Amino acid sequence: MVEDAGVVAPDRTIRLHADAPVHVCGDAARLQQVLNNLVGNAIQHTPAGTPIDVSLESSGGEAVVRVADQGPGIAQQDLSRVFDRFWRAEAGRSRARGGSGLGLAIVQAVVHAHHGTVRITSHTGSGTAVTVTLPALPPPR
Template identity: 75%
Template sequence: MDGEVGRMRLLVEELSLLARLDAGRPLESDHVDLRRLAADVVEDARVVAPDRTVRLHAPALVQVTGDGPRLQQILNNLIGNAIQHNPAGTTIDVSLHEAHGTAVVRVSDDGPGIAPEDLRRVFDRFWRAEASRSRARGGSGLGLSIVQAVVHAHHGTVEVTSPPGGGTTVTVALPLPSPQDRPPVPDGTS
């Protein structure tokens, strides 16, 4: 019963977040160090899924303006999906860099991939690729819907690709703050 209550509580929280985003309610806006968020989520994933190789490729500091907890939720959902929907031994790569005025976050895996007919539905609410997947293991079908809604609320884009032969990559692009709005880069001293 505790498990079911927990799942219901999570479902209510997810639906509440989607309703707030659908209503256009503004998110918090602060300077966010994406590299630090990604490092924290990757470290948590390594603990939760020791049978997976989860690697972070973030050679430089990448900062955006946004809602830190919601941006962390994006990373949690993407890395969590890669863990949950791939077999043991799958490698998950998380990369982060700046390109053309955006912060680009990629979560890639070398798992079996997503069927071409399923790719167009991955952001649909309550949709899950495998009809036989149980709610206990498969989740609510809201994870990628939440990712898309949060990314759009940050004026960004999200795309999922899964070429024939396997592997899936989710690419999130978030606008970088203008140079005058960027915080000073920490120099490592305190």
């Protein structure tokens, strides 16, 4: 997925940080959709050239995936609404730039269907990070 994003956005540095594979049980296509939505949002809503970091780790029996950018961030008053269907922070996310306001609502629904959590942190001027936590399977023997 990171390699695919690099093809779509060759002007970006998209880095993957993963020490080892982490296995989860779930719908592979839907989980890929989650990652595509998160990386796609980072590409779409940050200025050209803004680096994006994708990390994967195992922590306490959970798979933790984080997509972080160093873009303009999301205003604090908007953070409570980012998972609402059809909602977009108008200052930085116009229809001219695409999107229906469903991406993060879909991410949340898929993650919850997989018994996971999703949270977002952002500060205006210093970027946004979305963290998805899913139950991990034990490492293969």
